[in-house]
Amino acid sequence: MTTFPSANPARPGSRNRFPDLYRAVWRWHFYAGLLVLPFLIWLAVTGGLYVFKNQIDGFFHQQLMSVAAADTPVRAPTELAAAALAAHPGALLKYTPPAGPARSAEALVSTIAGERLVVFVDPYRARVLGTLPDGGSVAWTIRKLHSLKYFSPIARGAIEIAAGWAILLVLTGIYLWWPRGRSGGVVSVRGTPAKRVFWRDLHAVTGLGVGGMVLFLALTGMPWSVLWGQQINQWANGNNFGYPAGVRVQVPMSQVRLAEGESTTWSLQQAQLPQSGHEGHQGHEDHDGHSGHDGHEGHTAHAGHAVPDVPPLPSALDLDQAVAAFDRLGLAPGYAVQMPRGPKGVYSGSVYPADLARQRVVHLDQYSGKPLLDMSYADYGPMGRTLEWGINVHLGMEWGVFNQALLVVTCLGIVLLCASAAVMWWKRRPAGGLGVPPQPANRRLQAGVLALLLVGGAIFPLVGASMLIMALLDWLAFGRRAQQTPA
Template sequence: MSQPTPSFYNLAWRWHFYAGLFVAPFMILLALTGIIYLFKPQLDPLLYDHLINVSPGHHRLSADQQLQRVQTTYPQSHVSQYLPALNPQRSGQFVIHNAGRELNVFINPYSGEILGEQDARLNLQAVARALHGELMIGTLGDRLVELAAGWGVVLVISGLYLWWPRGQSAAGVLWPRVSRRGRVLWRDLHAVTGFWGAALLLFMLISGMTWTGFWGKQYADLWNQFPAAMWNNVPQSDLQARNLNTATRQTVPWAMENTPMPLSGAHAEHSGHTAHASGPAAPRVTLQQVVDTANRRNVEPGYSITLPTTAEGVLTVAVFADDPRNDATLHVDQYTGEVLADVRWQHYSNVARATEMGVMLHEGKLFGSLNQIAILLVCLMILLSSISGLVIWWKRRPQGRLGVPPLRHALPTWKTGVAIMLFLAILFPLVGASLLAVWAVDRLLLIIRSKQQHERCS
C-alpha cells in the first residue's frame, strides 16, 4: 500500500501564522503613517496655512536679511538649516535649535515678518515619519521595522502558497464571496486582497528597507558606488552624508548617504582629516552667496542649505527631488565658497538610480496624483489584509490560547521550503537570525507537546 503524499499546507500555515501575528500590527501602523506622509503636499498647506502661504510682494529680502531677522527674534538660538521659499506664494523656513528644542521658523520673504514656529519633531508629518521609520524609539525601532518588513516577505510567500488554488472554484480565490458571512467572508477578504496586493506589498517592503539602518546601510555600501576620482582632490572627513538625515527630516537623497562629507579647506590641512572641530563654525561665505551658487548651478527649487557646525564643516545644498533625475547635492567650502562636490543623477550607479526611483514610487511622488492614489490603494489593501487576518485569528483562537496551527503528522524535510528560508536568511540577516530563533522555539514547543501527549496516552 503506497504512503500518502505528505502535505506541507499546515507547515506553511504555521509559519504564516507566526509571521502574521508579528507583522500585522506593524503593517497597520506603517500603512496609517504612510498615508499621512503620502499626502504631506496637500495636508501641510491646509494645516499650516498661516505659516506656509504668503502673498507675493515686489521685493524679496536676501537670505542674509531673513537670517538676521530670525537671529534677532531668537538671539540665543543656533540656526542649522535654511529652506528658501519653494515658489512666490510660499514662506521661507529656518530650522533652529533654541533652549533644547528644534524648531521650524517660518518667515515672510518679502516683509521679513516671523510668521510663527513649529516643533520640528512633534508636528504631524515629523511624528508620522518618525513612527514610520523607527517607531520614535531610535535604533531599536529601526531594527524592529526592518524585522517586520523582512517577516512581511515571509508572510507574502507563505500566503501565496496557502492561497494557491487546489481545485476549488475562483470564488474565494480571485474574488471574495460577499454573500457569505462571518469567518468565511473575512477569510476571503484576507486571501483575495493578499493575492492581488502581493507584488505591490513586496515592492513596498523591499523599497522601504533600503532606508533601514542595518540592511539598508549594507545595501547602500554594496551597490551605491561613485567614481573615486570625484573625491580625489577633496579633503574628506570621517563622517558620511547620512548624518544629515534624521528620523524626522530628509535632507540628502538615499544615493548620497554613504558618501564622505568633505572638509572646508582653510582648516583641513591642520585637522588631520578628522571631522572633530577645534572650534565652532564661523563661515565667511554668506547664506545669499550659497543661494546664488545653487541658482547658478540650476538646483531645483525645494532645496535646503545645511549650515556647518564645526570649523572644518561645509555648507550642504541638497534637494531630494520628487523626480530623482533632478536630485542635487552640493558641498560648499564655508571659507572660500568653492563647490567641493556637486553630485547629480548622472553620477548615480544604475542600482542607485533604480533604488531612487523605487523610493519615489514608494512615497507616491514620481507621477503626481496618480502615484499618490495608487499608493493610497496599496495602503488600504495592506490595512484590509492585516485587519482581516487578525479578525480570522481572533475568531478561531481557542479560549485562553494563542491558537498556533497544529502539524497534523510528521513531515519529511521540505526541501523547497528550506531553500526559501535559507535564501531569505542570507538576503536579510536580521530576519535569518529571528527565523532561526522562532524555529528553535517552535521545535521545542512541538517536543514538549509530543511528550505531554505521550504521557497522557501511557
C-alpha cells in the same frame, strides 16, 4: 473542516505528500501573521497618512509656510536670516529660500538654549511667522511614528523583522492561494460574512490584489532599516565615502557627513563633505571636467603627502553670495543651504524633489564660491539609482496622484488583509486554544520548509534569528505531541 486540495491524483503517493507540504506552509504563514499583523496595521495607517505629507503640512502649518505674495522684491537671505536670529538668538545652521512666490523662507537655528528650531520668515516683509522644532511638523511626526524612530533601536529592529516576515507572508500566501483546480475563492468571494469561507476568500482575493505591492513596500523599506539597511548602505557606498560611482573626488575631505546636518537621500548617507580653501592643491581637470590626479573614483588625496604652506584665506562669502551662486547653478526651487562648519567648511546646497532627475547636492568653497562637488541622481551607480527609485515610489513621489492613489489602496488592502485574517482565525480557533494550523505528519518536510525560509533569513539576519526563535518555540510547545486543530 478545511479540505486540503490534493495534487495530481494520478501520481501515486502525491495525495499523502501534498497535505503535509500545505500544512507546513500554512503553519509558517500563520506564525508570520501572528508576529506581523499588528506592525502591518501600524505601518499601513501611518504610511497611508504620510503619502499626503505636503497636503498635511500645508493644512496644519499654513500660517507658517504660506505668505501673501507681494509686488516688492524678496528681501536678501542675510536680512531674513538676521530676522530669524533676532527673534531666536543662536547660530544659523541651514537656510531654505522660498520655494515659490507664496512660500515663506526657513532658517534652522541652534538657539543659545540648545534647541534646534525652524524659524519661518515672510520673505517680503522680513517678519517672523513662527517656529517649529526641527523635524517637528505633523508630516515628519507621522514619518517618525511610521519608522518607530521615537522609540528605542530595539523597536526599530522590530520593524525590520516585520518587513522580512511580511515578505514571507506574501510568498507563503501565494502558495496557499494557488487554485489547484478550484474555482471558488480564487478571484471571487463565496458565502456571507457569517461564514468562515467568506473571510477566507476575502483574505485570499485581497492578498492577490495587493500582495505584489506589499512585497515591493517591504523590500524598498528595508534600506532604511536599523541593521540591514545600515550595513548595506556602508557596503553600497564603497570605501565609506558615500559618493556615487562616476564622481571623481580629488579634493581634501573632512570627517563631517552630509547626513549629520540634514535629511538626505539613502545613497548619500555616508557622504563626507569636502574642505574649503584648497583650490590651489586640487590637481588638474580631467577630460570629464572633474578634478582629479589619477582618475580613481571616490578617493581623497593620498594620506601622508606633505601639504605646502598656503597664503592666508580670503574673506568668506556671505549667505547672499552663496544663495546667488546656487541660483546660477540652477538648483531646483525648494533647495536648502547648509552653512559652513568652521574655517574649512563648505556651503552645501541640496534639493530632493519628487522628480529624481532634479535631485542634486552641490558643495561650494566658502571663500571662492567654486563648486567642489556637484552630484545628481545621474551620478549614482546602478544600485543607488535603483534603490532611490524604489524609495521614491515607496514615499508616493514618483508618479504624482497615481502613486499616492496606489499606495492608499495598498494600505487599505493591508488593513483589510489583517482584519480578515483576525476574523478568520477567530472563527476557526478551538475554545481556549491558539488555533495553530496542524503539524505535517512528515516532520522532515517541516524542517525542509524552515531550511528554505532560513536562506532568506541569511540575507536579513534579524529576520533569520527570529525564525529560529519561532521554530524553537514551536518545537517546545508542540514538538512532542501531534496536534490536530479543527479547521
